[in-house]
Amino acid sequence: MPELPDVEGFRRVLAEHTGEPVASVSVLDPGVLRGVTARRLSTALRGHRFEQPHRRGKWLLAPAHGPVVLLHFGMTGSLTWHDPDEPRHRHDRVVWELPDGELRFRDMRKLQGVHLAADREEADETLRDLGPDALDLSRDDLAATLGAHRGRLKTTLTDQTVIAGLGNLLADEICWRARINPLRPARDLTASELTTLHRAMHRVLRASIKAERVPPRKTWLTGARDTQTPTCPRCGTPLEAHRLSARRTLWCPTCQPN
DNA sequence: TACAGTGTTTATCG
DNA sequence: ACGATAAACACTGT
Incomplete structure (x- = not known):
């Protein structure tokens, strides 16, 4: 966990x-x-x-x-x-x-x-190779960090040398909350998307810390992960899944278009 | 029985 | 140098 x-x-x-x-x-x-x-x-x-x-x-x-x-x-x-x-x-x-x-x-x-x-x-x-803690990142820090990476957004968010603290569940949850496709190149986000992503990151983290876990609520993406045919808690669209080695990435093709 | 799974490291290939 | 991918670690739940 x-x-x-x-x-x-x-x-x-x-x-x-x-x-x-x-x-x-x-x-x-x-x-x-x-x-x-x-x-x-x-x-x-x-x-x-x-x-x-x-x-x-x-x-x-x-x-x-x-x-x-x-x-x-x-x-x-x-x-x-x-x-x-x-x-x-x-x-x-x-x-x-x-x-x-x-x-x-x-x-x-x-x-x-x-x-x-x-x-x-x-x-x-x-811990010398560890990046800054996710909770310590300002919106502009996040923008600068993501702007330096050509790889996929989710891969960058979960790279502990880039940002420390985000794992598979959190990264999917944050992208879903911000309505941004996790496979987009990290450096391609617009200024307004970066602001939205930063706000989503903080809200997801604050709520998760309170619950001492990423809460599997029905209104969260995490609550849909373990169902047989996962659907978006916001719009009901069947979620897309992509496997990166042993990790599963889930997103809503309607809320998080390419 | 087979396989996925919330993490990280190491190796390989492009 | 950077990014993508797979395997390995060990074990449980479905």
Whole structure:
């Protein structure tokens, strides 16, 4: 699930549990560790208290007075708070045990995982190729960014080195809301389309953050994705589908003409 | 049983 | 250099 709104929710989970010392770190499956061993992750964090966490794109950064834990949730990851008595889930991969409960990094597919940086500088280095967060982009930033790319709009929107935070669902939802065809060349948008797209991006993000996911509402494109024959929630036209490698793109041929 | 699926990286080809 | 595409990672739901 995790796109920007989901990760923002995980950030809140962590933010509610800063300030207490980490009693221990349990690596239940080292398959999610990226460039760090279970031993090093454990020794670096034991006794440390998490500080205010930050989200950048789909990344969650958890500084702990020195070391910084970097989490990426891939397609199936999550971070949740649990009572220690609660049985572990089979996909719980790493657990941070705190005095009153524990934070669990759960991830079925292990497509991404847990990184550790020695300090904030090293954390920044890990994320050096990440573009600006989607929520920080002004209308003119967005215009300048898209104007520099000849590729398709959707491909550009979901390129994390260009803009950080937008995934498959969000990109389709934003294009649909703005009534712009996702296969159009990014740099061909008109000034008024760029204004519309920027407004759509912010409205979709704000509402999604509130829901901690891209909400599958009947009035949203996302609500139509999983139906047998998806139709446009605005006009009822059957949606067009296009597959870009393993990703599906959906749009309304009536609302979003070429 | 077969295949799609909310992410990213790497490789290949044009 | 840039863009398009496919495969790989591992597993579940339909």
